[in-house]
Amino acid sequence: MRLGWLATNTLRVTFWHSLRVLCQLAWVLLLARALGVTGYGTYSGVAGLAIALSGLVGLGLGLRLYQDVARVPELFALRWHEASRGWMLSIVPVALLFIAIGKAMFPQQGWDSLVLIGMAELAFSPWIAQVASAYAAHSRVSAAAAVPVVGSVGRVCAVACFLFFVPGQDLNAYALFHACALGLATLILVAACKRSFRPARQKVGLGWESIRSGLGLSTVWTSAIAWSSLDKTFALRWGGDHVAGNFTAAQRFTSLATLPMEALVASALPRMFRRGAGSDEHAGMMPALLCAAIVYGAIAAVAIYLVSDAIPWLLGSDFTEASLAARWLALYVPASCLKVLLVHSLLARGDVRWRIATECAGLGLMVCGMLFLLPEHGTLGAVYALTIAEYGVVALVSVRLIVTRKWT
Template sequence: MRKSDARRWMSYRPGRLGRNALFGTAGLGLRAVIQAAYLLIVSRWLGVQGYGLFAGSVALVILAAPLANWGSSVLLTRHIARDRGSSRAMWATALVQTGVIGGLLVLATVSVSALLLHQRLPFVPTLLLALSGLLLLPAAQAATSQCYALERGLASAIVMCLVPLGRTLAMLAVVVSGVAGTPGHAVIAHFMGSVFGLVAAVSVVAAVDGFPAWDSRLPLRAAIRRGTAYAVSNVAGTSYQEVDKILMLQILGAAAVGSYTVAFRVASIFVLPLSALISATLPRLMALHGSTSSNSDTFRAVLLVALGYGLLAGVAAWIVAPFVPLLFGSGYGDAVHCLLLLSPWPLLFAWRQCLATDLTASDRQRVRSVVEVAGFVLVMALNIILLPRLGKAAAAISLLATEVVVSMTLWALVRASTAAVR
């Protein structure tokens, strides 16, 4: 290597996108550690049966959670990427939209649980879980999106950790106090931690960008109309990772859900840095839309990094799998096999997320929504058919099969779009 090349390498400093991706990765890395601690605390405290009931109830809330802000996080990002001056107005828009839609979803979730599920938590714990996941957490996620859209990587890294940190500290406090390990007590700690996290997140955004501009926000009807395609895609893209736990709770029982959910949550921790990369990249891809060469170069670089990380994450999940019972307790022995089955998932997740993000950035959200809704229907059908026959393994098999089908479909659409532009 020549001296000039060495000096150039030593003096290299990442640009804003690189710094924000690094901050986001660091934030999600810290969040992964926090969530791992939360998972370890609550799973050991409740045991397989209790954690299965708790996790299955949480999954019902997660199923509806992507609808809670009705696409306002992506809508916020798109507006701010094009006009930084609209940030406080869009922050207000996101909060109002989340409050209205999230409130309606709380009522719907509690009703569905009471009327349709034969294995469920009582009314009050279900209500607290719904408030945590459908009002408090989505509002905090909007705060993270606000910081990402403003390209304030450090602030977004802090904000994304606040709700998980609040939940973990609250859960730890309850355990240390000697309270009996029941799903009801876990729900109370979960709710109180969510309240703390949201208050802290709103405080950070106020320090970074000021308070919401309520008078300048978009009309609710217009915001809901513009956010519909994003909302449909969000719920389909996220919910097909959670619907298996609800079906498993009803078909196989709480103990099966407990083992599989531990395996899935461990695998999910490994994909958190991918979410950081996508979140940091989306505003830039939106801003570059129409500039074909720059957009293509950025997307290609992100895709290669994501696939490389996804491969390494899958290997790490495979290596970690045998140690799950040592960490979570001997009752979670079945989680080893589930985690081994899920080890290819980070790579498939990376591929799907990058392709889907490219469609979003290029104003093809409705196409993405159709594909991801079809994926949700497919994974639900596969679980209904396979769970009674294959047991817990059916959930992992159904998820991987759906990821392959959805990713290949998105890949064909992206290729067709690129060819049409050329």
């Protein structure tokens, strides 16, 4: 049986996402056992803040590279150099902002861990994302899916070296290994990307039009990243390291179930961009993707509920609360699968402002929920807040697509 382009690439992307899932699972298992529930919660909360701010690094020009090169491949060299220049101009201000906010939210946190975590997530991770965008923009979605796997392997190597060389639960020592591993992975990926596409040397000056366009997309990227990372930061801030550790463990296990849906959307995104630009190809693609999201979300929710009891066995008895949290988070999985598709549909159609508005509204709902529910319900309070906010975003985006008749 001959498979179509989308099916073939989805299988390839799913393969790489499966490797990424295995690496992330190994990383979570090793890191949780290495740092304990409190150390793991502290690291996740601080790293979540850095990851949320990493969307500002590069001024959104990496996502502009993806959008424009997917439509006009000849623009690659120009957009690559613009994105690189944007990283150079933005990295120092964003890093200083992270340290200032981090010290204000977590005054007990040492400078060493803040700087090292910031270096890993603000300096190196955006470059990895830019390389993935370069491959995806050329419709090499399989290679684009392989790029994050290299970063995930680096994380596993970091925690393995930490366990081998450093006795005890020293967060600063792990942060050093983590930053070095991501730095090495970034150097390898950037060198391979340049060798593949050989962008011509250009003297690039960023004009206001380029910065304005990039900042618009940067807001999209930042809101999306903030949505998936700040929940750990808020859990640490208002629930403490024990609550943050259990909630993060449950949320990370649950998020693994949504990766196949992310693989499917990542495979379809170049075509979604072309349809958003006016192309009439593959008219039945979006309804098919919607059906896939609904069916897969229901199946994944059942799977998460059934395997949730394995979390304490995998991570240790300190993570008993994470098992109950994962069972409740099974309700969150169908909404998460739908949201992945719906928000990318808005992006592909150019409805950037509405996507930003809905994700910010959902983030505000999550913040309010955690602020009021965490003190009384602990780990489950964070779960309730996240689930309610996720369904709220799905409802808002669905209304927008139906009213504007952009679901085609």
